[in-house]
Structures are given as C-alpha cells and as structure tokens.
Amino acid sequence: MPRTEGTYKAQRAAAEGKAPEATKGKKVREHTKMVPVPNDYIIPERDAGKVVLECRHLGIDFGGLHAVEDFNLTVGKTEIAGLIGPNGAGKTTVFNLLTKVYQPTRGTIMLDGVDTAGMSTDRVCREGIARTFQNIRLFDSLTVADNVKIGLHNQIACTMAEGIFRFPRHWISENEFQKRALELLDVFGMADNADDIAGSLPYGAQRRLEIVRALATNPKLLLLDEPAAGMNPVETEELMGNIRKIRDDFQIAILLIEHDMDLVMGICEGIAVLNFGKIIAKGTPEQIQANPQVIEAYLGKQGED
Amino acid sequence: MEKLKSMSHATRSKLITIGMVVVAYFVMTGLMSAGAVSNSTIGLLIPICAYSCLAISLNLVVGISGELSLGHAGFMSVGAFTGVVMAQMLDGVIAADPMRLLVAMIAAAAMAALAGFLIGIPVMRLHGDYLAIVTLAFGEIIKNVLNNLWLGYDGDGLHVSMSNAAALNLEEGGKILINGPQGASGIARLSTFTAGVLLILFTLIVVMNLVDSRSGRAIMAVRDNRIAAESVGINTTRYRLMAFVVSAALAGMAGALYAMNYSSIVPKKFDFNTSILILVFVVLGGMGNIRGGIISATLLTILPEKLRFIGDFRMLIYAVVLIGVMLVSNNEAVKAVVTNLTSRFRRKGSKKPAATAVKGGGENA
Ligand SMILES: Nc1ncnc2c1ncn2[C@@H]1O[C@H](COP(=O)(O)OP(=O)(O)OP(=O)(O)O)[C@@H](O)[C@H]1O
Numbered sequence: 001m002p003r004t005e006g007t008y009k010a011q012r013a014a015a016e017g018k019a020p021e022a023t024k025g026k027k028v029r030e031h032t033k034m035v036p037v038p039n040d041y042i043i044p045e046r047d048a049g050k051v052v053l054e055c056r057h058l059g060i061d062f063g064g065l066h067a068v069e070d071f072n073l074t075v076g077k078t079e080i081a082g083l084i085g086p087n088g089a090g091k092t093t094v095f096n097l098l099t100k101v102y103q104p105t106r107g108t109i110m111l112d113g114v115d116t117a118g119m120s121t122d123r124v125c126r127e128g129i130a131r132t133f134q135n136i137r138l139f140d141s142l143t144v145a146d147n148v149k150i151g152l153h154n155q156i157a158c159t160m161a162e163g164i165f166r167f168p169r170h171w172i173s174e175n176e177f178q179k180r181a182l183e184l185l186d187v188f189g190m191a192d193n194a195d196d197i198a199g200s201l202p203y204g205a206q207r208r209l210e211i212v213r214a215l216a217t218n219p220k221l222l223l224l225d226e227p228a229a230g231m232n233p234v235e236t237e238e239l240m241g242n243i244r245k246i247r248d249d250f251q252i253a254i255l256l257i258e259h260d261m262d263l264v265m266g267i268c269e270g271i272a273v274l275n276f277g278k279i280i281a282k283g284t285p286e287q288i289q290a291n292p293q294v295i296e297a298y299l300g301k302q303g304e305d
Numbered sequence: 306m307e308k309l310k311s312m313s314h315a316t317r318s319k320l321i322t323i324g325m326v327v328v329a330y331f332v333m334t335g336l337m338s339a340g341a342v343s344n345s346t347i348g349l350l351i352p353i354c355a356y357s358c359l360a361i362s363l364n365l366v367v368g369i370s371g372e373l374s375l376g377h378a379g380f381m382s383v384g385a386f387t388g389v390v391m392a393q394m395l396d397g398v399i400a401a402d403p404m405r406l407l408v409a410m411i412a413a414a415a416m417a418a419l420a421g422f423l424i425g426i427p428v429m430r431l432h433g434d435y436l437a438i439v440t441l442a443f444g445e446i447i448k449n450v451l452n453n454l455w456l457g458y459d460g461d462g463l464h465v466s467m468s469n470a471a472a473l474n475l476e477e478g479g480k481i482l483i484n485g486p487q488g489a490s491g492i493a494r495l496s497t498f499t500a501g502v503l504l505i506l507f508t509l510i511v512v513m514n515l516v517d518s519r520s521g522r523a524i525m526a527v528r529d530n531r532i533a534a535e536s537v538g539i540n541t542t543r544y545r546l547m548a549f550v551v552s553a554a555l556a557g558m559a560g561a562l563y564a565m566n567y568s569s570i571v572p573k574k575f576d577f578n579t580s581i582l583i584l585v586f587v588v589l590g591g592m593g594n595i596r597g598g599i600i601s602a603t604l605l606t607i608l609p610e611k612l613r614f615i616g617d618f619r620m621l622i623y624a625v626v627l628i629g630v631m632l633v634s635n636n637e638a639v640k641a642v643v644t645n646l647t648s649r650f651r652r653k654g655s656k657k658p659a660a661t662a663v664k665g666g667g668e669n670a
C-alpha cells in the first residue's frame with residue numbers, strides 16, 4: 001500500500017531536531033540542533049490561525065519524472081486561493097494528490113489539522129475536500145437533480161434495506177434529498193433544469209453542475225480545476241460572482257486552477273505559481289504580477305503565443 | 306388516469322412493468338382453465354418465471370452497476386441445491402407446500418448471497434474485462450465444487466463429503482440429498498406458476514426500489530463515472546459489492562424455483578452456457594431495461610420449444626433469429642424511430658425526458 005513517508009508529526013519532529021521516540025526518556029539530553037521550519041506561508045488576515053489546508057514537502061514521481069516536487073502551500077479557512085502555471089506544470093496533479101487519486105510519494109497533507117496520509121479518495125471527501133475536474137466528469141445518464149443528490153449522499157442517511165423495502169426513513173430521506181438538491185441548484189439558478197439529463201446540458205451548465213455537486217458534499221475546501229474553461233466572458237464574469245458567493249454563503253475555502261488571468265487576479269486573495277512541478281512564487285495578485293520569475297515562466301510565455 | 310400523469314417517471318414505469326406481469330398471469334391462468342394451452346407450454350411456465358427473475362437480477366449487475374458478469378448461473382445453482390436440500394429436510398416439518406417453498410427460497414437467497422459476498426470481495430478489486438473473466442472462472446468453480454459434493458441426511462443430521470457417497474457414512478435409512486455429478490433427485494416438486502409469478506414480482510420490486518433509492522443512485526454513479534463517484538465520497542467498492550450480492554441472492558431464489566420444478570437436477574445444468582443465456586436475455590432486452598429483460602427471457606425460452614418441429618435445425622434457426630433480432634434492435638435507424646415514438650408518447654404524459662441512454666460498464670475518462 002503506497003503511503004507517505006512518515007507522518008506529519010514525525011516530519012515536524014525531524015525538522016525541529018527532536019529526538020526520536022526510542023531515545024526519549026534517556027537521562028542525558030542530547031544536544032538539540034535547531035533548524036528553520038518552512039514558514040513562508042501567507043493567508044488572509046481574517047483567517048489568522050485558522051488554516052484549512054497545509055501541504056508540506058509534497059511530491060510525486062511518475063517513473064523518473066518529478067511531476068510535483070517540494071510543494072508547500074497553506075490555505076486559510078475562508079480564502080479564495082489560486083494555483084497557476086503553464087501547461088503541464090503539475091497543477092492538476094496537485095489536485096489529484098490532495099484528493100488521493102494519487103498517493104503522494106513524499107510529504108504531508110493536513111486538512112483542518114488532520115493528516116490525510118493513507119486515506120482513500122472517498123474518505124478524503126468525507127473529511128472535507130471536494131473537487132471539480134478539468135475534463136468534466138458528471139454522471140451523464142442521470143438527471144441534474146440526481147447528480148446533486150449523489151453529492152449529498154453522505155449528508156443524509158438511509159440504508160439499502162430501508163430503501164428496498166420502503167421503510168419510512170426512505171421517504172423522509174428522499175424528501176430531504178429533493179429539497180436540498182433544489183436549494184443547491186438554486187445557488188446557480190439551475191433549479192429549472194433539475195429533471196434534465198446531465199449529459200445533455202450545454203458545456204457551461206455542466207461546469208456549473210459539477211460545482212454544485214461538489215458543494216453538496218459539504219466541503220471545507222473546494223478545489224476547482226479550470227472552472228472557466230470553455231466559458232465566454234459573460235459566463236466567466238458570472239462565475240466569478242458565484243465563486244465569491246459560495247465563499248461568503250458557505251464560509252469555505254476555495255483553491256482554483258485557472259488560465260484566465262482576469263478571473264485569477266479578480267478573485268484570488270493568495271496565488272501560488274507552479275512551474276515544472278515546483279512553486280516558483282507565492283503572493284498577492286499584485287506581487288505575482290510584478291514577479292519577474294513569474295513573468296518569465298508564465299506570463300512571458302503567454303505573451304509569445 | 307390523472308393520478309398516473311402526476312406520478313414521477315420512475316414510479317409510473319414501475320407500475321407499468323408490474324401491471325404487465327399481473328395481466329400476463331391472469332390471461333395465462335384464464336387460458337389454462339379454459340384448456341386452451343398445450344401441455345408443453347404449461348411445462349415452460351416455471352422456467353420462464355425463473356429465467357425472468359434471473360434476467361432481472363443480472364440486469365442489476367450488468368445494466369445498473371455496469372459490470373459484465375459471466376457467472377450468474379453459479380449463483381443460480383447455489384440457490385437451486387440449497388433450496389432442494391432445505392425442502393427435503395423440511396419434509397414433514399412444514400406441512401404446507403407453499404410455506405416449505407418459501408422457507409427453501411429464503412435459505413437459497415441467503416446461501417447465494419453468501420457466495421456472492423465471498424466471490425465479490427476478490428472480484429470487486431477488478432474492473433471491466435478482467436472482472437468479467439474472473440466471474441466466469443468463479444461460475445465454473447461453483448459448478449465443479451457441486452460436481453464433487455456429496456450431502457446426506459440421517460438421524461445424526463447432515464453429512465458432507467467431497468470424495469464419494471460411501472464416505473458420507475449414512476446410517477440405515479439415511480438419505481442422499483446431493484449425489485456428486487448426479488446432483489439431486491427425488492426432488493419435491495413444490496414450484497408452481499403462481500409462486501413463479503410472485504417471485505418475479507418480488508424480484509422486480511426489490512430491483513426497481515433499489516434503483517430508485519439512495520443506494521441505487523450511488524450504484525449508478527459508480528457505473529457512470531467511478532472517479533467522480535469517489536470524489537463525492539462514495540465508497541465505490543462497497544456499492545458495487547452490494548449490487549453484486551443482491552443480484553446473487555435473487556438469482557439464488559430463482560434457482561430454487563427452477564430446481565423444484567423438476568424431479569432431479571444436475572450441477573452441469575448450471576454451466577457457462579446458462580450464464581451466457583441469461584446474459585443474452587439482458588442484452589437483448591436492453592441493458593438496464595428491466596421490462597425488456599422479462600420479455601426477451603420469455604420469448605427466448607418459448608422459441609426453441611416452438612421450433613421443435615423442424616428437428617435438427619432447431620438451434621441453428623434459434624441462433625439465426627437471435628442474430629437477426631440483435632442486428633435489427635441495434636440498427637441506428639430503428640433506434641431513432643423507437644426513441645421518436647417513445648418520446649412523443651412521453652411528452653403527452655410528462656415534460657420530463659426519459660433516461661433512455663444507459664451506458665454499459667467501464668471507465669469513461
Ligand atoms: N498518471 C500520470 N502518469 C504519468 N505522467 C503524468 C500522469 N499525470 C500527469 N503526468 C504528467 O505530469 C505533468 C503534470 O501534469 P498536470 O496534468 O498536472 O499538468 P497541469 O499543470 O494540470 O497542466 P494543464 O494546464 O495542461 O492542465 C505532465 O508532464 C504530465 O504528463
């Protein structure tokens with residue numbers, strides 16, 4: 001079973017030069033070497049001390065390729081954060097690490113103070129990370145409402161036997177599913193489409209539905225992989241408003257990958273820039289826009305084509 | 306009628322299917338009491354009921370859960386032999402035949418569910434073609450275990466052997482219940498057409514209620530997109546296994562019904578050919594289309610019997626008809642006409658478009 005090397009605690013202990021467990025309690029105290037811990041994170045002031053996500057030295061190899069290397073990131077509880085970088089930089093791979101689609105080769109992920117080492121994808125979702133996909137992944141043959149109800153799956157209880165034999169709890173839970181699905185769809189003005197087949201929706205609506213479905217899982221952290229891809233400027237503008245609205249109404253953190261710089265600079269509070277699997281800059285939109293390394297690696301490249 | 310219109314599509318579809326079965330039952334019993342049905346057709350009624358149940362239950366795995374299972378006859382045989390043994394042991398304990406049949410069927414469901422669970426644990430680690438091959442292998446394993454199983458019953462209770470009948474060491478007056486490759490004989494023929502139809506209705510209600518519930522949505526979510534299902538917190542292995550076990554239990558009950566229609570039954574009956582036959586019912590009826598499965602199970606069980614008059618060419622004609630039906634029903638033009646007709650019919654009743662497109666298994670990246 002692939003696991004991260006050591007736990008967060010062990011790593012912190014190592015970083016702070018603490019003696020390992022085995023030698024604890026020895027009379028002679030060894031000379032303690034102190035080393036600096038990575039402390040370069042920034043989060044919004046209102047979130048001070050309230051961190052929802054903390055990645056330390058995260059890394060994964062595909063064969064010989066270090067797809068992500070020494071990835072450190074901290075996201076505040078109500079922050080809208082951005083992860084940007086050129087094509088193939090490793091952004092989606094970071095999302096796949098956070099959601100355990102891939103188990104990290106190295107490093108630690110702390111979600112709201114809980115180490116997610118060894119957890120499965122579905123478990124991590126129940127712990128509070130929800131996501132959308134760069135290439136849309138809806139339950140195509142099911143209705144829009146059913147897609148959201150599947151997102152609500154772990155929020156409302158009803159066993160298989162209760163469902164098959166139509167116990168009272170089946171009817172109670174189904175009413176609750178229907179009510180909450182429509183409420184959530186209403187956030188994006190999609191309640192009228194509730195009975196449409198998800199796969200038949202236009203592209204922009206499918207992207208919105210993916211966000212609603214992710215929200216239905218009641219996450220602490222919402223990961224959006226290129227939410228504006230394929231949207232026109234009007235739709236993108238609307239999306240920006242909706243992302244802010246989600247953060248304000250649900251008081252959750254949002255980490256988004258996006259190539260649309262107007263969107264990123266318009267709504268992200270903290271931004272991390274990834275290039276060849278490594279973070280090359282972190283800061284506010286203003287700092288990122290002025291960073292020469294970023295301009296060279298990313299914005300410069302954009303100018304060329 | 307007004308009430309029918311206001312109902313959800315799922316509920317309406319459910320009632321139509323149940324109505325179809327009930328009407329067919331009353332028409333059939335009416336014809337039989339009028340003496341208008343030949344004996345050979347009457348003999349087909351219980352197998353038709355059993356195969357309909359098997360088609361419905363396999364549809365849960367193939368159409369709803371999206372996994373290709375090639376070992377369904379294995380669960381049928383577990384149920385068949387469990388049911389037969391149970392019925393024999395209850396001879397004299399429970400006097401009423403229908404009651405004895407019911408208890409035997411419940412035992413059959415429990416054993417088949419256990420087999421489904423034990424087989425499902427390794428099988429659900431796999432996906433797609435690999436899963437299909439392994440279910441095929443397990444189906445054959447069950448057949449071979451039953452071929453080498455001797456079970457006897459005497460004053461001391463049950464005796465089991467995996468080598469031969471003598472090794473059972475039965476007392477004087479003891480009875481052999483399962484006799485290796487010769488299977489079970491002297492079976493109490495408890496199955497009736499009414500019991501068969503009731504089992505179809507039970508199977509239908511279980512599967513249709515499951516599909517239209519929280520767990521069923523999770524099962525279909527895994528079918529449509531496994532990675533997305535995991536990402537919204539669904540334990541995909543668990544729900545695939547649930548579908549597999551429920552399907553096995555229902556197949557076990559159908560197996561018991563089937564077996565108790567004959568005076569003897571052999572393990573060889575439940576081989577790969579039977580598994581494929583059930584799969585053909587499902588595919589022909591339309592994956593995920595429960596009503597279609599019942600209709601194709603009925604027609605394809607009657608067809609070979611009605612073709613008896615052409616003698617040796619019977620199976621050839623059967624195969625040709627099968628190919629013909631598959632080609633026609635898979636023809637884009639024919640499909641378009643059907644979709645057009647059904648959607649026109651539906652638009653009158655409700656404005657909701659039907660979820661006709663049900664995808665098969667596999668990953669859609
Ligand atoms: N499962 C995998 N096996 C091997 N290599 C992979 C795998 N997944 C991603 N990679 C490689 O890792 C690198 C990063 O890919 P990733 O999809 O994370 O980039 P990205 O930043 O999301 O790019 P884009 O902006 O195009 O979406 C690429 O070189 C990619 O080919």
Ligand SMILES: [Mg+2]
Nearest residue numbers: 091092093134
């Ligand atoms: Mg990407």
